[in-house]
Amino acid sequence: MEERRQGKRQTKESMAQQNLTPTAQRMKAIRDKRAAMTADRRKKKAENQRKRRSAKKAGINVNQKDYDHKDRRFKSIKANRGNDGQGTKKEK
Secondary structure: OOEEEOOEEEOOOHHHHHOOOHHHHHHHHHHHHHHHOOHHHHHHHHHHHHHHHHHHHOOOOOOOEEEEOOOOEEEEOOOOOHHHHOOHHHOO
């Protein structure tokens, strides 16, 4: 159930913010793992690793930033959520 996020591990305790029952937590962990292991997500993870490594070698500060696969640049974590303010339902 541990997942890496910005150098920290997400544990069951950090999922308590959602006030899920133990059964719901287990089911969510299964869903999250299944979504994270799709071919598309794995390709994006690999691309993100390559971009971060090359950016660090080039001397670019990528701390507290995520790679935006749509805009093809590093953005703050906050700015890289929710399809640039349009919501994820409209995202293609």
